[in-house]
Each structure stands twice: as C-alpha cells, then as structure tokens.
Amino acid sequence: MNYHRPTSFEQASTIAGASDGTIRFLAGGTDVLVQLRADILTPDDLIDIKHIPGVKDISRTDDGGWRLGVAVSGAEMTEHAELSAEWPGLVEGMDLIGSTQVQGRATLAGNLCNGSPAADSVPGMIAAGCTATVTGPNGSREVPVEEIPTGPGKTVLAKGELISAITIPARGANGGDAYLRFIPRTEMDIAVVGCAVNLRLDGDTIAQARVALGAVAPTARLVAECADAIIGTTLDDATLDGLAHAASAACSPIDDKRGTIEFRTHVAGVLAKRAAKIAYDRAKGASA
Amino acid sequence: MAEVHLWSGLRSLADGKEMVEVPGATVGQVLDSLVAAHPGLEPALQRGVSVAVDGQIVPNSRNHPVDPDSEIFLLQKLAGG
C-alpha cells in the first residue's frame, strides 16, 4: 500500500487518476482502517488529504451559509457554536456516528463517500440541501449531496474525482432541522433507520420542508411525499399520521442482522413524526 | 450401609432403583461397591459425577469419609465459569 500526502486537491486528483489499482482517500479513516484491518480492502494507493490547505476550516459563505473543509471532524462541528445553533439536526447526525474517539476523526465527506445507506450524517445533509464540491481532472463542480451515493458502497465519483468541500446553505429565518435515528443501544450502533427533517415556517404554518430517510433503501433518499405531507400544515396529529404513512411508504429496506423490513418500515414513520416535531419546535424557537 | 440416591437417568442402569444401599467407608469405596452391584453404572461414573454426602458436595474426593447412615446423592458433574 502506497501512502500519499498531497498538498492540493489537484495533486490528489492526479495521483488518483494515475493509479493502476484500488485507491482510497484518507480523511478521518474511520471506515478505511476498519476495512484494512478486516481484510475487506487494502488499497494500492492511499491518499491522505488532511495536509491540503483549508481542509480543517469551517467558514461562512458569501450568502450566509457554511463551507466545511473535508477534514473537519465531527467533534469540530459539534464544538462550533454558531454552526450547531443554526443546523442542530445536521450536526447531531454527524455527532451520532460512533464514539467520542470516532468523532475526533470522522468527517462528513468520508461518511458520504463510504456510501453506506445507513450513514448518519447524510439524511441531515440532504434535508438541509447541502452540496458537495467534486474536484477531478476536469476541474470542480457542485453536486447535491443526495446525488452522490448511488448504492451501497457506490458513489457517482469518477476515477480521479474526490470531494473537496461541503457547502451548507444559509439557514435563513424561521427554520429548524432535526435528525433522529433508531439503534438498539444508546450509542455505538449503525442506524437501523434514520430520518432528517428540515423546515421553514410562515407564522405557524410550514412553508418549506425537506425530509430524508436513511437505512431504508440502497441510498439515503430525499422523500418529496413526506415534505408534501407537512407543507401548508401546522403539524397537527392528522398531518403527523400522514407524514408517518408517507415515510413508511417510501421505504424499500432489506432484512438483515440489524433490522427487519417490517420493523424498519414502521420505525421510519415513527421517527419522521418525532423529527418533524423537533424541527418544528426549533423553527418556532428560532422565530420566537 | 450408606444410602446412594441416583438421578432418574441413572436408574435404568441400576435395575430401575432410585436408591441403592451399598457398603463403604469412603466415597471411593461406595462408588466401587455401586459399580460392583450395578455394572451398568460404570460408564456414567467414568464420565464423571459429583457426589453429595449429607448435603455437602465433595468433588474429586474419593477419600472423603462416609458414615453407615450417610445420605449420598449422585449429581451431574459440576463446572463453573
């Protein structure tokens, strides 16, 4: 295994493009090293992107959003007071991944590129409307986060391409987001189901919403039917039931050691309701 | 003669008896007398049994004394974690 330490994304892209074997980009390493240790995958070229300038930065964008470097760890996000206040759901999603120790290393981009349908940070990013900057041999482009994963362990990234930043849109007024996941224990598990809700209020009425589900399909997905079920409502009980039905209907999960189809489908609805209520309360709080 | 009580799985090897009276001044002598009286019990005893003499389990102690009026129970072999 060759270890590379590029100092620019262009250089990282060139190394990746020139490799004849398997390559992996190394940021937090919390997935790559597990695969290495378990003999699932030993890359021929491992490209450590932590030494590229700016990858540890959390900065405001011109329109009031946030730009996160690809080596920003979960712990650094959680410790960032302004970011946490504006996007508590997105930050919680990241914070739920693994232990305190894992939080010291794991990154949003890594969680996204690992391609797990159960990745905890991804529904929150999708609901928030985040984009990923993809840098490759032909320069850079912005890609909505929901378009990055294409199936378990698979992404749209072509050879020589990598994510060079994550952009979170401006929070704006009267908005709130939340992410909930279901696990059997209180910590240290992979999500059996995850659900993120991001919404904006006009008075007491939900004016805009995005709802994303994790671990119930081959990729985390944006569920328009869930958003439609709550837009224009004040989140009354009937609406919540409608949301739960829409969430359950959007599920096409698998049976595996972590959960059954029936359980995941049911719990997706439960979490959608609970996350929507939290997001709604946060938006109310933001507008109060 | 000490009373030796057999668990039900052993009774078929001892002519259906629940209790057998055999001579012996030690656990070892009692077990030997038992096999002499009921040879069918030999494989079970060889596999290993625990012996309780008057309520006390006496592992690995063939020399443990047995009184003429002692009450002896054969128990399944014990282990621990």
Added chain:
Amino acid sequence: MALDGQKTAYKYIGTTPDRPDGLDKVTGRARYGADISMPGMLHGAVLRSPHAHARIVKIDASKALALKGVKAVVTRADFPDGLDGEDWNLQENCMAGEKALYDGHAVAAVAATSPLIARDAVKLIEVDYEVLPHVTDVDAAMKDDAPVIREGAADFSVPEGLHPNVVRYFDSGRGDLDKGFAEADLIIERSYTTEAAHQGYIEPHACLGQMGEDGRGELWVCTQGHWFVRRMSTAVLGIETTNIRVTPSEIGGGFGGKTTVFIEPLSLALSRKTGGKPVKMVMSRNEVLRATGPTASASMDIKMGMTKDGKITAAHGTFRMQGGAFPGAPVDVTTMLAFANYDIENVHHIGYDVITNRPKQAAYRAPGAPMAAFATESTIDELCRELGLDPIDTRLKNAAREGTRATFGPKFGPIGLVETLEAAKTHPNYSAPLGPNQGRGVASGYWMNWGGETSASVAISEDGTVTVSIGTPDIGGSRASMALMAAEAFGIPYEDVRVNISDTGALGVNEPTHGSRATYASGLATIRSAEDCIGKLCKRAADKWGIDPEAVIWEDGCAKPSGPNAGEFPPMSLAEIAGEMGSTGGPISGHFEDSPAGFSGSFGTHVVDVEVDPETGRTTILRYLVVQDAGKAIHPAYVEGQFQGGAAQGIGWALNEEYIYGEDGRLQNPVFLDYRVPVASDLPMIDTVIVEVPNPGHPYGVRGVGETGITPPLPAVANAVREATGKRICNLPLRPSRVLAAIQGKG
C-alpha cells in the same frame, strides 16, 4: 459442616483497601497476554474456515512458505493421532482434522517474522473444501433431516431413536408429577429460547509459546487457569504434562471463556517446528467471536403448577441446548439448577446436549444457569400475575432454606435466599413509583459454587512481611482479598502482605479462577497456610523463651505466652521473629493443599425497572437492584463489583447480545459493532445490597459471589418488560423488533 470455629469479629475483613496491583493497572504497566515479548520472537496467525461444515480435501501451503519471513506452517498433520474423549475434542477444536466444523474453525497456522507477514501468509494457504450441509439451530439439529455433524459422538446416556446430533441425555427428578399438577389451581406451560452469548472479555486470547525439539518449553498466556492450560496443551500435543511450564500474565477478563485452550498448542507446535523460536499469537476480535467459546443456546419447555395461595405443587422442564460441534453444552447444570431456588416436592427435568456447526462452547459465568432461570422465573412470574400474587411474597413462600431438600437431591445447609428476598422487598427500589410504559421485574437466581484443587504457600520474609503465593489468576481484585485474609489470619497490617500468582512450576495443581472459587478456595488455602506458619512462628518464640510451644499463643500479630503459668515474656511480633529467622532455624513458610468441600452456594434476587418505547419496542433500564448473599464480604467493593458486572452482562444477554448466523452458516456479527454488549450510556447505576449468611465451610464464612449475578437478570428484565407492555416474550434477546412485534400483537 464447619471446618473450624468461625470468626465473627474482624479487623481487616470487610474493609476496602487499595488493591496491590492497582498502581500497575492505572499506569499501563501491568502486562497482559499480548504484552509479553522475547528476543527472536516470531508471530503466529491462523487460517480459519469460511464454511460452517466442509470436508478438508487438501491444504497447500507452498505459496505461504515461499513468502519471505515465513518460518513454519502447521496443520493437523503436525499433531499426534490417537487421542480420545475430551482430549480429542480439544485437539479437533484447536485444529480441524478431516472436516471444518464451524465458521472460524482453525485449519492451519503460520509463524513469521512479523504480524503482517504472518497475516499475509495465511491468505496464501490454499485449501480445497468440499462444502457439506450444515445446521446451527438446536431444534433444527434434532430433526430427522438434520445433517449429521459427527457419527458416534453420542454417549451411553442417549436413548435410542434420537438424532445422532443428540450426544448426551439427562433425566432427573422426584415425586409424583401427576399428583402435583392435580393439586394446582393454575398450571402454566410455556416454551422459551435464549441465544448464545459471548463472554465478551475485552482482552483477546494471547500467548507466547516456546518449545524445543525435545518437546520441552514454556508458555506465557492470559488465562483463568494455567494448570488447565498446561494439561490441555500438552494433551493436544501428545507430550508429558510437565514438559511445559506455564506462566500466567495479567488477564483482561475471562468470565469462563479462558478456562480452555485455542491458540496455545498452536504456538507451541509452531515454535517446535522453527527449532524453538518463541512464537507469539494474538487473536483478533473477529477470531474471538467466531472461534472461541460463547455459551450454549437453549430451547426449553416449562410446565409449573401453583395453588391459588402461591404454593408451587409441581414443575417439569425440558431443556435442549447446543454447545457447538462438540459435546459439552452445560445442560447437566441447567437441569440441576432450573428449579433449585424452591422447595418443590414433585419435579422433573429432561436435558439434551446437541451438537451443531457452531464453535465449541466454553464456560460463561454460571454456565447453564441463566437460561434455565429465564424459563423458570418467567413462568413463576406469569403464575403470580395470573393469580394476583406478589412476586417476592410468592418466592418467599416457596424459597429453599436450610434443611430444604434441593430439587437436585441433597439437603441445603445454611443459605441466604430468604434473606435476599426480604432485603429486596424492603429496598426503596421495590416501592419506587412507576410511570406509563414502565414495568418492574423480579427474579432470583442461584449458583452452587465450587471448591476445586487448590494449593498455596505463605512465606515469612526477613523484613517482617509475608508473601502469599496462590495459583488462581487475579481477574477482579482477588489479590486484595487474599491480602486481607492473610492480614486477618496473621494480625498484621494489610500493607505487609504481598500476593504472588505463581506459575505451574512453583505450586501444586490449582484449578482456574472459575466456579466462583478463588476467594473461597484460594482464600481458605491462604488462611490455612498462614495458620501453618503461625505454628512455626510460635515454635520459634517458644524455643527462644525455652518453653513448650503448646504454651505459646498467637494474638494481634505476636507470639505470647498462653498464660501466667507459661512464664513472663514480652510478646514477640512477627517482624521480630522474622528478623531473627536466619539464625533461629532458617526460613519459615506454610502450605496448604486440598480440594476443599466446604463451599456453599450463593443466592441472589434482582429487581429491575424498565421503560419500553411503545412505538419502537426499545427497552431502557431505569433502575437496577442486586441483592446477593456473599457469606462474608472480604473486600466489599469488589463484591459489589461482581454483583454489578454480573448484572450488566445479564442485561446485555437479555436485551441485545446474540449470535446471529446467516443461511450460509457464517456468523453475521463477529465485531463489537454488532455483537452489542452494554455501553456506559445503556445502564443506570446498579444498586447493591450485600447479604451475609456465613458459609460454615470457610473460616471467615466466604461464599463465592462471581457467578450468581448473571442468572437473575434474564428473567428479571423479561418480567419487567412483561409488566411494561402487557406482553410475555419467551425468546431472548428482547431486541426492539421482537418487542415491537409483541406489542403489535404479531409476536
């Protein structure tokens, strides 16, 4: 059966001083299994079968041997033929012969100059497998169409007509069941299952073996019992037992799982093949979960009858247990202890030991008892519920006490079940208010404990301290307990006692730290060795004073004349006698060896409150209380620690821990991510009450406390979930999907 007059007033016993090995263990200095290294050391790695059941047609290691740095490969061909019984089972489990019997079964092992090269080499070994049909479930393995795992594995006890996978059969009981059930006002019958749980010690198995061409050598290993390791490893290798000296390292948890061998004989075989180079082997977590012994899984049918005022009239239990590909599921103990909490006239147990394509089970904390407790204590809870009876009062009504004829035959001596029930009943947790979706569960449990072969020495040192040498590795603070007992026996400060865990070359045979025996048996041996020393110390004083040794007594750490008639001499302290030892007859030490028969069981009663999320089926433990009889708590903090640890393991087994096998017979969750032991945020504080009903068979009244604590949690948690949800769930673990299905009426 008191061995001696029992002490009741203590100076050191019952205090909680710092453990002697504490400093090493908080500074990172303590050396565990994987921390031992030697010059010229090689590193071993094991190739394991990916198949649950397969004939090994051919093994080609030529490519591995060609890799630079690889020094040796061993397969079963390197081990002797002709073993039988449990020795053969051990050998077959350490290294597969004609067939791989489970996913993870060792097929070959490599020694190389680095761990990475050893792991690379393993991947280069080519094995031709002929995959065979497999079975991993106990009920499926007993069916007519189940694949036969091994012909001729059954012993004399198995009745005709059963599947060859049934390898042992147990049948015990007494009284008249028909009469007993006829006397009942309510009879409940239920079937239950529990899944296999792993001991989950955080330290993977590790050893360093060195053996020359002459078949002599040494082994350093993390183990609960190094004499067991010596006997088993040498049996597997077909060499004389004492050819190997075994030294135990510190041990990072065992819970029964480190009372046998897996990699130890392999490291010795590899070492011999490399001309005597030391070979270190360290398992990965994946190997630990796939290839070492979890406990058995169980399928059980219980029928119990009760009168409307709460008297149990009859009990019948059938227990089917699989312990992997070899005989040994602890169904013998399961059947013995199933109903042992209670005074029941009419009782019957049937047990089946069944082999499957899973790893060979190993002992796990009260082996066999928790499964049975889950089934029987759940059934009693259901009887109480239907008859409107209080679960503690009902248990008190039926509780075994001194003089009760146990369901397994003999009469109980002094025991503490009643005391634990009474203490639980008056504890504030039993009357704490409960909210919606919350429930309280009660269960009792028992472990009969063990004495076992024990040998110890105590030496007086020239500086006035004493050194205790025992043969039971310290897993949970037992050095502190030994030092307290020695301090008490000698009447010298705790700080003046040193405790040594000796290797196999320094003491007679010792059984492992298992069966809740270390504090009881090694403690007894320490006290008796001290008394042996004290006799010699008194003799030295008597010689100095020129009086009869019989006229000298030992009091408060000093030799004193026994009375005015003996003469007027100032007391001589241990330190004074020790200081002159070299010129008064030489070293002084005391010894003791026995298989002590004075052990006595420990009963416990647990009370747990849970809350169940009605929409997801997830269970949260709100409060937990352990009440258990310790006989006499030597170091109460470590006694509490045993209670709390046992409860936590039992909670894990009840809620989320399980072996999950796929259709392909492979273990789906050989990683802590998915083998879900409780984490810190899963548990509340675990309240404890130590009950002390002294054991007359120990000088200070000690009962072993290590194992009982894992027995009540399985039914206690299930009973609490029953109250919180209104649903009786008879299958563990109580994973959320299962609980939710029950709540939704689909269970």
Added chain:
Amino acid sequence: MSKQHITATVNGDEVEFLCDTRETLLDCLRDHAGIMGVKEGCGTGDCGACSVTLDGRLVCSCLVLGVEADGAEIGTVEGIAEGEKLHPLQRKFIEHAALQCGICTPGILVAAKNLLEKNPDPTETEIRYWLAGNLCRCTGYDKIVRAVMDAAAEMREAS
C-alpha cells in the same frame, strides 16, 4: 518492503520508528515504540481500549495509521501521572475499585482525562455518553462513573 520513518512526540518525548504503511498507530506504539499501555480489544474502533490523544483530540489509535502520526503529539496512559504523582483519576479509580481486570482502564483513563479537560463538571449522563466508546465488561460501569465524578469534584476543589 519499504518502510517509512516517522517522528512523533509521545507523552512529551520524541519517538522515532520505522513503520509499514499498513500498520496502525496502535501497532506502532506497541511494537515499535514499546508503549504497551495502549491495548487492542477490537481493532475496529468499537471498544476504546486503544484510546490515545492525537494533537489533543481523543481517538482510537487502531483507527489511525502510523504514517499519519508523523509530527504529531500523542498522549497515552503512561503520560497521565506527573512523575511520581498520580493523576486524581488514577487515584480515584483505585480507591473506588473502578477496575476489575484492568484491560479497559488505560483507555478509559485517557478518555476521562480528555473529558475533564473540556468539561470540569460533567453530569453522570455526560460521562456515560463520553465513555460510550470505551467498553468495560467487568464492572457494569457504576464504579467507573463514580470514580470520574469524584475525581472531577476533587480537581474542581483544587483549582
């Protein structure tokens, strides 16, 4: 097989070693630097026995490559005491019987020290969640949590 030359600071001392790119920081600390207080319980970041600080951040050393540690500051259990003076956490762990077998103790001490540096007055719940990645199979966590709370209280009083 070419190896990389790594220079790092471990518990304040400069340490150099050669490592294969596939070796983890855990492997390097144990096998090349002789730092044996770092334990391997799982190798996959699930148990916390190998916890160290990397430039002040709590991490599992099994999830860091040795080559990544070049130039880094690493803290292990061996660096917790100041000379002969034990850290309050170390004393409280002994005093509260917060260890039984002791294999998880080094990782838990490193993690708990890192917590108290960030939060000198953590609640029981905060301690339990902070330590959720440090498995202990012996104690049921009760005495560990109590020891951390007691050490925190003592440190607050002393400061």
